[in-house]
Amino acid sequence: MSWERLWQLAVAFGQSGLLGFGGGPGVVPFIKEQVVDRYQWMDEPGFAETLALGNALPGPIATKLAAFVGFKVAGLTGLLVATTAAVAPTAVAMIALVGIFQAYRHSPAVAGALNAVKPVAVALMLQVAWDLGTRSFPSAATWVIGAASAVLLFAGVNPALVVALALVTGAVLRI
Template structure:
């Protein structure tokens, strides 16, 4: 029962504090799952996030569903997904009902403007963690080259990130399936 309570509280906090949408929720989920409850480590979370980003739908609910399932099975999955959605549903009902009457106040506009740099910094920290992980895995030169290429493809060429992700997944699958050649052209044991 305590595990279910912890799942609910962890993802309820993410749902209530994840102002700015799914990407803003990712660092909050990471903090809860890795640092607070230690349900997984940074590498597992990075892999989960990469996989979650390739699938359609909101990232926060996909992460909640998988982590909840991993921690406590089907009921854990349902618990975590509901905990993620309930704050948004309640806040949307309350805010949409009162937004038209308070949107002109300076404090509301100031609050909205102040959240943008906070979310930006959270995403920058998360991005740096992924760049560092990539740099230690692929090497810094390959990582820098990939960052430049991806920047050009997304920002200058205008290629959709989903196409890039799907292409990189296909390339990774093709590379993984090829046997490695040892000295003399013989296959090496991959282990």
Template sequence: MKQLQLFLAFFRVGILGYGGGPSSIPLVHKEVVDKYKWMTDDEFADVLALGNTLPGPIATKMAGYIGYRVAGIVGMINATLSTILPTILLMIVLLTTISSIKDYPWVQGMTAAVVPVVGVMLATLTWDFLKNSKKSLGWMKSIILVFVSILLLEFLGLHPAILIGVLLLAAIVMKDKGREKDRKVERGNAS
């Protein structure tokens, strides 16, 4: 049953993720977190952050990891193949016909309409992540982190993988410092 659910979830992502990897992320979130509840929002955010630091298409990386987590090696293969299968089939079909219809206004309009739709989907997902970060960091720290990230990425040209890597390391260091602080408190209470 899990294999069928994995196949259907990631096949839907593959068939509906028109516009590339970023447009697939909200679809993966909908399937994995909302529909099948294989992950929480925080776990999904962690997978997304890690997936963005690694090379290759984000949808297949996420499918591979989530498939592995849900159903082992076979689940990983199943989820990855079901993500890329629609693209492979559609590429074969579309590439044979697209050259003859690419100049039609409705084809150009359809292509142009994808950009704002993907933008809205990503904005919705970003808002969900921002609301979740409020729970752990609070509004002030979250907003400061957003503005510093925008400054580093857009104005200073920092690569997103470097920013994500630094933030992951900072989170690990802060978590270790928090554990050490808890141990000192426990030792103080024990004496």
């Protein structure tokens, strides 16, 4: 077990937990930057696959990514460190800020601040989608699967079913 790797996991997922806003859309870009770009624990296609499979499972995506990456990097100890680092900042902040938020929740300044951050979360997710998308479509068949998946998702089909259909299609077509 490398203490340096455990520290890197704690820093990477701790930063994601502190800076990610808006759940998955806000935290995935931070996780991708740490996991793929900074520490290179995964490449872009591997991150895209992990993200797709993680989205098919119940629960917050940040926790699932932390658990997977932590385990991949440093085994069970890494899983525990990364998951704790991803969850603890938000849990502590929620406990500390719940009283303040309740007291000022009707304030126009607070509402304005929250409304201003929402487009940033969308922009961050679009950036990740673009980065992963440009590398995740190596053939015409993957473009067809992507388009069909988008149609199914916008039609309200359960994301787990869409991922399962894509997995089966990819296995049958061997793409």
